[in-house]
Amino acid sequence: MKNEKGNALLISVIILVAIGIFGIYVFSKYNSIVTSEENISSKWSQVENQLQRRFDLIPNLVNTAKGYAAHEEEIFLKLAEARSEYGSAKSIEDVANANDELSQALSNLFVVVENYPELKSNEQFNMLMTELAGTENRIAVARKDYNEAVQEYNSTIRRFPGSIIANMFDFELKTYFEVQEGIEEVPTIQFEDE
Template identity: 40%
Template sequence: MDWIMIIVTVIIVIFIVGTLIHMYNNLVGLRNRVKNSYSQIDVQLKRRNDLIPNLIETVKGYATHEKEVLEEVTKARTNIMNASSIEETSTADNQLTGALKSLFAVAENYPDLKANTNFQQLQTELSETEDKISYARQFYNDVVLKYNNTCQQFPSSILAKIFGFKIEEFFEASEAEKVVPEVKF
C-alpha cells in the first residue's frame, strides 16, 4: 500500500510540475510574440519614414508655398523616430497619419503633381505601407489580448505574478482618428 501511495504522489507532483512548466512556457511564448508583433509595426513605420523624405522632396517642387504642411510631416516623422514607448509611438504615429492626410489634401490642389509618376508611385507605396501598418497594429493588439488574458486568468495569473509578467498596452488610435468624417454632396 505504501508503494502505491508513493507512486500516486510522485505522479501528482510530476503532473503539477509539468502543468506549471507548460503555463510558464506559454507566458514566455506569448510575451515574445507581443515583442515580435510590436517590432513588425516598427518595421512598417520605418518603411513609411524612409518613403516620406522622397515624398516631401517631390511635393516641394510643386508646392513651395505649402511650407507649413511639409514641416508638420517632417516634425511628425521625427517624433515617431524618437518615440521610446508604445504610447509615444502610437501618439506620434497618429500625428504622422494626420500630417500625411494634410499633405495628400495639398497635393489635390496641384494637378501637375498628381500626374507626376514619382508622386503617384510614392503615394501608392505609402498607401500599401499604411495597410501593412494597420494589419500589424491589429495583429499586435490580438497578441496583446491573448497575452493579457493569460496573465489575468486563473491559474496562470498566479505564475504571471510570481515571475513578474506585466500587462502590455494596446496600440490605440487617437481621439481625432475616431471621429467620423462628415461627407456632403
C-alpha cells in the same frame, strides 16, 4: 503495521505524483506565456518595420510635393516634426502617439495635394503615393496582428490559473497599439487666399 507502511507509501506516491503533475503544468503554462510574449515581440517588430518603411518614404514624398507646393511650408514643417518625434519614440505608447501625429501630418499633405492637379499627375509622386498606400495597409495589418497577440497574451495572464503563474514570474500586461480618437477624421485646411 505493514498496512500502515503501505498506506503511508501510497499517500507519499500520490503526493509526489500530484506535485509532479502540478510542476509539469506550471512549466508548461510558463513556457506558453513566454511563447506568447515572444509572439508579441515578433509582431511589434513587424509594426516597427512598416512604420520605418513609411518614415523612409516621407522625405521623397515631401521633396516631390515641395516643388509644386512650395508655399505650403507649415505642412512640411509639421511632417518634419512628426518624423522627428517618431525617430525619438522609445515606448509603444510613444510610438503610437508619434504615429498618430505622422498620420495627421500626412493627411494634411494629402488635402493640400488635391489643390495641385499637376502634382497629382506627376509619375514619381504617384509612385510614392502608391508605395505609401501599400505601406499604410501593411501598417494596419501589422497593428491588427500585434493587438491580437497582445489580447491573447493579456487574456492568458489574467485568466485563472494563468494569473497565478504570471504573478509568480512577474509577467505584466502588454500595451495595445491604439490610434487616437478622431485621427481618422479628414483635416480641414484653410488657405490664406480663400
